[in-house]
Amino acid sequence: MEKYFLAIDIGASGGRHILGCLKDGKIELEEVYRFENGMDKTEETGEDGRKKTVLVWNLDRLFSEIITGMKKCKELGRIPESVGIDTWGVDYVLLDENDELLGKAVGYRDHRTDGMDAEVFKIISEEELYSRTGIQKAIYNTIYQLMAVKKQTPEYMEKAAAMLMLPDYFHFRLCGQKVQEYSEATTSQLVDPATRNWDYELIEKLGYNKRMFQEIKMPGTVVGRLTDEVKELVGYDCSVVLPPTHDTASAVMAIPIVSERHEQVSAEAHDSLRESAQCYISSGTWSLMGVEKAEADCSGASRKANFT
Numbered sequence: 001m002e003k004y005f006l007a008i009d010i011g012a013s014g015g016r017h018i019l020g021c022l023k024d025g026k027i028e029l030e031e032v033y034r035f036e037n038g039m040d041k042t043e044e045t046g047e048d049g050r051k052k053t054v055l056v057w058n059l060d061r062l063f064s065e066i067i068t069g070m071k072k073c074k075e076l077g078r079i080p081e082s083v084g085i086d087t088w089g090v091d092y093v094l095l096d097e098n099d100e101l102l103g104k105a106v107g108y109r110d111h112r113t114d115g116m117d118a119e120v121f122k123i124i125s126e127e128e129l130y131s132r133t134g135i136q137k138a139i140y141n142t143i144y145q146l147m148a149v150k151k152q153t154p155e156y157m158e159k160a161a162a163m164l165m166l167p168d169y170f171h172f173r174l175c176g177q178k179v180q181e182y183s184e185a186t187t188s189q190l191v192d193p194a195t196r197n198w199d200y201e202l203i204e205k206l207g208y209n210k211r212m213f214q215e216i217k218m219p220g221t222v223v224g225r226l227t228d229e230v231k232e233l234v235g236y237d238c239s240v241v242l243p244p245t246h247d248t249a250s251a252v253m254a255i256p257i258v259s260e261r262h263e264q265v266s267a268e269a270h271d272s273l274r275e276s277a278q279c280y281i282s283s284g285t286w287s288l289m290g291v292e293k294a295e296a297d298c299s300g301a302s303r304k305a306n307f308t
Helices: 059-076 116-121 126-133 142-152 154-159 166-175 182-186 200-206 228-234 247-253 267-274 300-304
Strands: 004-010 014-023 026-036 040-045 051-056 080-086 092-095 162-165 222-225 239-241 280-283 287-290
Touching: 004 059, 004 247, 014 059, 026 059, 059 080, 059 166, 059 228, 080 166, 080 247, 092 142, 092 154, 092 166, 116 126, 116 142, 126 200, 126 300, 142 154, 142 200, 162 166, 166 182, 166 222, 166 228, 166 239, 182 247, 247 280
Parallel strands: 004 080, 080 239
Antiparallel strands: 004 014, 014 026, 040 051, 092 162, 222 239, 280 287
């Protein structure tokens, strides 16, 4: 009997549900659902009393799209063994002790982070920050978003019982378990690549609420089973399994490695060739180019080149 596995890939401009099935040693993929995505504009009153436009994600609509695509699998008669979600990086939610959202899910293109790099660099230099994390400076990184929360809505950070990156939040809504996946967590610029855990010394130095950071898990971790509510909505049960939840990491993981003679390599040769000079280009809402390395490069030369 054929077994199916569901990948839900959500980008900043659209999402899709892909069913995968292993047949004769090859993965066959089928797109079963597709939907549009984008940030909504909402108005808030700033500290100066002026109205300002804020860019936010409509999480309820996105979760509704997730459920709709999962229902489609049932309609097609192809029930997945597991489901996993990836999204873009850096964006997150804060939850209180009752798992209610604290504020809105502000998007990475919002201007609330303007000047927050300077606030961070008052506490830790740009050079030291890169040497600790190996992540390029980008004003939308979670580290700067959290500084904006600390400065603009400190009550949210004080009340936060959990911070979840967006794919982790959607997994939580599917199965009720709070974990944070490694690849997505690194986009926060708050992870130590040597330990592959949160840099709690850095987090404490920045004055962020340490208790809100959840345990980091690696791709392939089984998080749990669907909640009773979700099972009733989609009409079946399955496991929630972590993919690399940062969409770029998932794309890079899927890159076929070939030899210099352009032949598909054996599993034994696969890992060694990943350290070769083969370059990838991943194109989505934007494009990224790079190579795969076993360890992060946190050197000064890497920082000056703005590698991540």
